[in-house]
Amino acid sequence: MSKKSYRQAINEALAQEMRRDPTVIVMGEDNAGGMGAPGDDDAWGGVLGVTKGLMPEFGRDRVLDTPITESAFIGAAVGAAATGLRPVAELMFVDFLGVCFDQIFNQAAKFRYMFGGKAVTPVVIRTMYGAGFRAASQHSQCLYPIFTHIPGLKVVVPSSAYEAKGLLIQSIRDNDPVIFLEHKVLYDEIEEVPDEPYTIPFGEANLTREGDHVTIVALGRMVGFANRAADALQKEGITCTVVDPRTTSPLDEDTIIESVENTGRLVVVDEASPRCGMAADISALVAQNAFKALKAPIRMVTPPHTPVPFAPQLEDAYIPTPEKIADAVRHVMA
Amino acid sequence: MSNEIKALTMPKWGLAMTEGAVTSWLVEDGADLREGDEILEIETTKITNVYESPASGVLRRRTVEAGQTVPVGALLGVVADRSVPETEIDAFIARFQEEFAVEAAEAADAAGPEPQFADAGGRRLRYLVMGEGRGGEGAAPLVLIHGFGGDLNNWQFNQPALAEDRAVYALDLPGHGESTKHGVQGGVAELAEAVGDFLNATGIQRAHLAGHSMGGAVALHLASDEPARVVSVTLVCSAGLGEEINADYIEGFIAADRRKEFKPVLEMLFADPSLVSRDMIEELLKYKRLDGVGQALRAIADAAFAGGRQAKVFANDLDRIKVPVQAIWGADDRIVPAAHATAIPEPHRHVLGGAGHMVHMEKAGEVNRLISDFLTVR
Numbered sequence: 230m231s232k233k234s235y236r237q238a239i240n241e242a243l244a245q246e247m248r249r250d251p252t253v254i255v256m257g258e259d260n261a262g263g264m265g266a267p268g269d270d271d272a273w274g275g276v277l278g279v280t281k282g283l284m285p286e287f288g289r290d291r292v293l294d295t296p297i298t299e300s301a302f303i304g305a306a307v308g309a310a311a312t313g314l315r316p317v318a319e320l321m322f323v324d325f326l327g328v329c330f331d332q333i334f335n336q337a338a339k340f341r342y343m344f345g346g347k348a349v350t351p352v353v354i355r356t357m358y359g360a361g362f363r364a365a366s367q368h369s370q371c372l373y374p375i376f377t378h379i380p381g382l383k384v385v386v387p388s389s390a391y392e393a394k395g396l397l398i399q400s401i402r403d404n405d406p407v408i409f410l411e412h413k414v415l416y417d418e419i420e421e422v423p424d425e426p427y428t429i430p431f432g433e434a435n436l437t438r439e440g441d442h443v444t445i446v447a448l449g450r451m452v453g454f455a456n457r458a459a460d461a462l463q464k465e466g467i468t469c470t471v472v473d474p475r476t477t478s479p480l481d482e483d484t485i486i487e488s489v490e491n492t493g494r495l496v497v498v499d500e501a502s503p504r505c506g507m508a509a510d511i512s513a514l515v516a517q518n519a520f521k522a523l524k525a526p527i528r529m530v531t532p533p534h535t536p537v538p539f540a541p542q543l544e545d546a547y548i549p550t551p552e553k554i555a556d557a558v559r560h561v562m563a
Numbered sequence: 564m565s566n567e568i569k570a571l572t573m574p575k576w577g578l579a580m581t582e583g584a585v586t587s588w589l590v591e592d593g594a595d596l597r598e599g600d601e602i603l604e605i606e607t608t609k610i611t612n613v614y615e616s617p618a619s620g621v622l623r624r625r626t627v628e629a630g631q632t633v634p635v636g637a638l639l640g641v642v643a644d645r646s647v648p649e650t651e652i653d654a655f656i657a658r659f660q661e662e663f664a665v666e667a668a669e670a671a672d673a674a675g676p677e678p679q680f681a682d683a684g685g686r687r688l689r690y691l692v693m694g695e696g697r698g699g700e701g702a703a704p705l706v707l708i709h710g711f712g713g714d715l716n717n718w719q720f721n722q723p724a725l726a727e728d729r730a731v732y733a734l735d736l737p738g739h740g741e742s743t744k745h746g747v748q749g750g751v752a753e754l755a756e757a758v759g760d761f762l763n764a765t766g767i768q769r770a771h772l773a774g775h776s777m778g779g780a781v782a783l784h785l786a787s788d789e790p791a792r793v794v795s796v797t798l799v800c801s802a803g804l805g806e807e808i809n810a811d812y813i814e815g816f817i818a819a820d821r822r823k824e825f826k827p828v829l830e831m832l833f834a835d836p837s838l839v840s841r842d843m844i845e846e847l848l849k850y851k852r853l854d855g856v857g858q859a860l861r862a863i864a865d866a867a868f869a870g871g872r873q874a875k876v877f878a879n880d881l882d883r884i885k886v887p888v889q890a891i892w893g894a895d896d897r898i899v900p901a902a903h904a905t906a907i908p909e910p911h912r913h914v915l916g917g918a919g920h921m922v923h924m925e926k927a928g929e930v931n932r933l934i935s936d937f938l939t940v941r
Contacts, residue, residue, distance in 0.1 A: 230741060395852060421579075425744070427852040433821060439841050 233422040235387075235415045238394035239279050239355075243317060245426045246401045247287050250315060253401060255280055256293035256302055257319025257355075276321050277357070277416055303329035303354065307337040307406070310352035315401055320356040322364075323372045323410065337406040338381030349404040353397070359412040359450055359500060360537045360548050369537035369544075371501035373448075374510070376408045377477040383407045383431055384478040388452035390420045395429035396475060402428065412450040432479035436488075440468025443558050444488040446511050447471060447498040451549060455498055458554035467562055477507055485511060486518045493524035494561040498554055503531040525561040530554050568643040568655045569618040575635040575675050576607060577719035578691070579846075583607050584632040585639065594622045596642060599928055603639065608842040612720060615928045618642045623652050635675075637663060678715070678741070681734075684760030689741040690734040691715050694726025703769050703794045704730040705938060708758060710776025710802070711867075712816050712860060714740030714850070717775060720927035725934060732770075734761055736778070738863060744855030749866030751777070751803070751875045755784035762792060771938050773797040775923060776899060777867060779804075783877045786886045795941050797934050798890045800920045802867070803877045804903040810871030812898050817860050822848065834895040834919040878906040887911070889937050891930055893918030911937070 233241065247253045261284040262272035274281025284292040295302035299320060306318035320326065326333075333354065340348045360369040376384045383405050387393035393411070400407040437452060438445075438459040447455035452473040459469040470488050474481055489495050495515050499508035508529040515527060530549045538544050573583050583605040590602045601613040602622070620642040627639050638659050641652055678691045705725055709717045715733035725731045735742035737757050747753070758781055762770060771794045774782035779801025786793040802808065815828035822844050829844060830836035850856060867874050881888065889911035892901040898920040904912050913933055918925040 391849075423741070423849065423853060425741070426854040427849070428854070429852060430820065436822070436841065 230421050230423050232419050233390050233394075234417050234419050235390040235393050235411070236277070236279050236417065238390040238422045239397055239411065240282065241422075241424075242394045242397040242401070242426075243280065243283060244286065246398055247283065247291060249426070250401075252313065253315045253317065254291045254293065254309070255283055255287075255317050255319070256295055256306060258295055258297055258321055260284070260319055261289055261292045261294040275319055277413065279355075279411070279416070280319065299325050299329040300332065304332040304336070306352050306354070307332050307350060310337070310350045310406070311340055311348055315351045315353075317353040317355060317401060320354050322368045323356040323358040324367050324370050326356075326372055326375070333376075333382070333406070333408075334379045338379050341405065342381060350406050351401075351404045353400045353407045353409055355397075355409045355411060357413045358410045359414060360532075360544055361414040361450075363539070363541060363544065364413075365539040366536040371449075371499075373408070373410050373477055374501050374506045377507065377510075378505070381406070382478060383476065385409045385431070385476050386449040387411070387475070388437075388447075388449055388473050389415070390418060390422050392429065392435070392473075392475065394422055395427045396431075398426055399428040399431060403431070410449065415450055418453075429475065431476045432481050433475065434481035434484040435473040435475055436470060436484070437473055438469055438471040440470050440492070442467050442492055443469045443494040443496060443561055444485070444492045445469050445471045445496045445498060445554065445558065446485055447473060447554075448477065448507060449500065451498040451500055451554075454549065454551045455554055457551040458558065461551065461555055462558055467558060469558060480511075480514075482514055482518070486515060489515050489519045490522045493522050495523070495527045496530060496554065496557045496561060497527065498530045498549055500532065500549060503529065503534050506531060525563075528557040528561050530557045566644070566647055568623075568641055568647060568652065569620065570641060570655075570659055571602070571614075571616070571639040573605070573633050573635050573637045573639060574614060575723065576612065577609065577716045578675070578678065579609070579716075580607050580635060580719075582632055582634045585627050585629055586611060587629045588625060589613070590622055592622060592625055596620060596622055599932070601928075609840055609846065610838055610843060610924065612924070612927065614639070616642065621645050623647070624656065626656060634667060636666070681761055681764040683757055683764045686737050686743045686757055686760065688734055688737070688743070688757065688761055688764075689715065690732055690761070690765070691722070692730060692732050693722050694728070694730045702729045703771055704732060704767055705771040705773060705934075706758070706762070706767070707731065707733040708772060708774040708778030708781050709733070709736065709739065710774075710778045711813065711863065712739070712847070712850075713775065713778070716740075717921075718923065721923050721931055721934070724927075724931040728935060728939065732765065732767070734758070736781070738856065738859030740850070744853060744859050747859040747862050749859075749862035749864070751780045751784050751867050753866075754781045754863075755788065758782075758785055759789060759792070768792070769794050771795045771797070771941070773799060773934055774801060775799040776920065777802045777863075780867070780873070780875060780877070783884065783888075784875070786884050786888075787877065787880065790885045793886045795887045795889075795938060796884075797937060798888065798907070799923050799930065800892050800896050800899055801890065801903070802873055802899060803875060804890070804906040805878060805900070806872045806876060807900055807903075808868050808871065808873050809898045810868065813864050813868050813871075817857070817864060820848070820851065831897045832920045834893060834917055834925060838921075838925070878903075881906065887937075887941060889913070889933070891915065891922060891933055893920060893922035893925065895919045896922070
């Protein structure tokens, strides 16, 4: 056990799975560090250094640099998965989804179903998401609701370093296409992470706080914010259960419903745009299944329905904060 | 009459503890205390336990209030004779707080001993050592062996206290904690061999052994095989003294992969089930998620507890084990029946009320005294 950053935890998961299973390969832009160009070996390790060190250990046969052509290399990864490898492809920013979506939603997501269960597609697409990096509208979105909408995809939103390592190893071993979403602002967050490989099962929510008054469901970076809100509210005598679903597909509906049955109040925090997002989806789930338990209307904490602003003041105002979450909790308690 | 002023400080229970919350004081200001009196309750993120006075005297001052959370080592109160003037108490507290602030700033992270790893016959075993053999020249060290599914942290309330007299080692058995998970075949004999290899690897010639549950059977096995290396054996709610074992617990422990399923299983361990905290469950789930743990636990259960019966019972062979043995049990043990203690004759048999299978956690003070007394005369 030692302290590791979110970035190190992901890197360790990749390295340990590549050691364990020779069919695991990694591919993406600048992952090996300058193939076909006069760049240095292992110069970048991906744009934020997550795959650094893999190419020197595993070589260029297993750590591939790709052209800046998401449609080509995501398609190649899906094809390689269907024919025997376990590729982990890095889609640098989830915002680039638009140019490779057919490969994901019409191909990878459909193979098992349309080939009568005779094909598996064990591909992982790692991708960066989220605001707060001063990276403007085309590099800051939280598009996991779009993947969650597609049957046949599994969608993972790790909230911390411990979660990231166990969920990524599970993703690589899973036989279905998995979209693994890494929040770019979390990469330097540090916590205790076991040195040994381990897996966290999909569809099993984590309770990061337990309390009696309000259930807060939060995803990814918002889990830490919800914890901070819960800790602050405890001093006011309000105790919260914080539910981190870990995966939006499959979604651990039971844990969310059971928690609301205990507390009678729900606040959902989602960094994604509010229309057709996880906050709306989880609110509907609870309204349908635990309506009689509710003591107050459900409250959603999301950004406004706008592109992510570039002006720092506006970006800060756009993102949900622990204070906004605490205000929502006080509102449902009033 | 003594002029000595003694500090009561926040203990460090387990590797991960950095702070504790005082949930309630059990004695008033000015109370007459004897060493071992229960004086306050402390809650960590993992468990609540009572703090026993480390000294005799009058509780002159309480420096924290119920509800306060303070770091490990922080001053909780002051014990001194009635004759010590108030001004000296004030000066002592002021000096302590000043020094503690400096120490805390210097060693924010470096609190307490760190676990190490030994290469024991090709197995990588994690262990934690405390104390340095102050029980006199050549005082044999004590080795603590946890039970099925446990790890060295199970001794968090015992190891620091026992280490005042001698070096105390707590290890993770193969398949457990952070020790090797792979290649575990599962028998008690294999685990005893691993402990023997551990003694070799750490250069321990002879040791006292204390084993909890399955760890007790491991200790008996080692004492039976290599009596020259074992000074004494303390069995805590031990396996190896009768056939019965709670198969629901063993199978439940292996099967549970969700908090909700795990909780009722873990509650079987304690007389007071409220001791099973969210963090305790989470720590155990984290252990169970490690690669190889499922197979290792399965192999051990199949080899040692097949069909819900203990495969290896030493009760009739105790005469052959030429090593002093004592047994300590929780009267409400729901995993291994307390009746098994009768295999050990009086006066070395102790069944403690108000405690379950984790008697060394629930009645840590009494268990520590019993172990300490048993070891001191040997």
